[in-house]
Amino acid sequence: MAALAALAAAEARGGAWDSILDMMKVAQEKGCDPLLWAVQLTSSLNRAGVSLPSPEFADVLVSYICWDNNVPILWKFLDRALAVKIAPPLLVIALLSTRVVPVRQSRPAAYRLYMELLKRHAFALKSQIDGSNYHKVTESIDTVLHLSEKFSLAERDAGTIVVEFIFSIVWQLLDASLDDEGILELTPEKSSMWGVKPQDMEIDSFEGFEEKWTEGQGRLQSANTTMAIELIGLFLQDKAHPMGSFHSKTEGARNKLGGT
Structure with a gap:
């Protein structure tokens, strides 16, 4: 009986996601205000018995955007969903990192938006660690x-x-x-374990932002590299952050040993 109940619940959630996607498509077509969309979405998810923030919704939304619906309003919906804790920010960042970073050269606007979300949400760890579904979220990130x-x-x-x-x-x-600077191959590993090498894609088939290989796009790519380096610096400088704490302890040890 317990197995049947679990199966019924899973089927109900599957139907709920179909309804959520339909609602999202309508909101997208109408250009719905992101805050109003978030309020309506929260109500729908609560009625469906979905616990928030929802790892499942994070996957649904990111999959919907990348790449058939890569349009500005959906990135605004995504940002609002993170702000009001409908989707767990760290999991969304993890999901986006696997989709956006490999195509950052052909989709520089998406890469920029990804880094903006990273800058906004990856430094607010305490509120997310104390949130509900925390263990489920971290397990999803691990996966x-x-x-x-x-x-x-x-x-x-x-x-x-x-x-x-x-x-x-x-x-x-x-x-x-x-x-991006052409020096990854000069490192001892000569490659990355994170799949950062740009993927070959047909630029002419892209929709969404309708990005083209122009001088302006080249400037955006260059600006993105600069922002990525700035983000790395922020992670290392923030002593309240795991990376910053590690960097601070390392520097302290080096100073004690007379390092430079």
């Missing part, structure tokens, strides 16, 4: 980024996964920046 496989640490608690997540995001930004 999306394959952190268990990449780091192979014995400890798999939620705190460890968050540290691994932040480390992986910074590492990914660094590798992407090195690759």
Whole structure:
């Protein structure tokens, strides 16, 4: 009986996601105000019995945007969903990192929006760690980024996964920046474990922002590399952040040893 109840609940949630997607399409077509959309969405998810913030909705929304519906209003919807805790920000960042970073050269506007979301939400860890569904969210992040496989640490608690997540995001930004500057191949590894190499895609088939290979796009790519490096610096400078704390302790140890 318990198995049947679980199956029925899963089927009900599946139907709920179809309804949510239909609602999102209507809101997109009408150019609905993002705040109003978020209020209506929250009400719909509550009626469907979906616990918020919802890892499942994060996957649904990111998959919907990338790349058939890569339009400005949906990025605004996404930002609002993160702000009001409908979707867990760290998981959304993890999902976007696997989709956006590999196509950053052909979709520089999306890469810029990804970094803006990263800057806005990745430094507010405390509010997210204290939130509901925290353990479920961290498990989803672990699965999306394959952190268990990449780091192979014995400890798999939620705190460890968050540290691994932040480390992986910074590492990914660094590798992407090195690759964009043409010097990733000069590193000992000569490649990245995070799949930052640009993917070959047909530019003419892109929709959404209708990005074209223009001088303006080249400037945006250059600005994106600069922003990525600035973000890395922010992570290292923020002592309240896992990366900043690690950097601070490392610098302190070096100073004690007389390092420069």
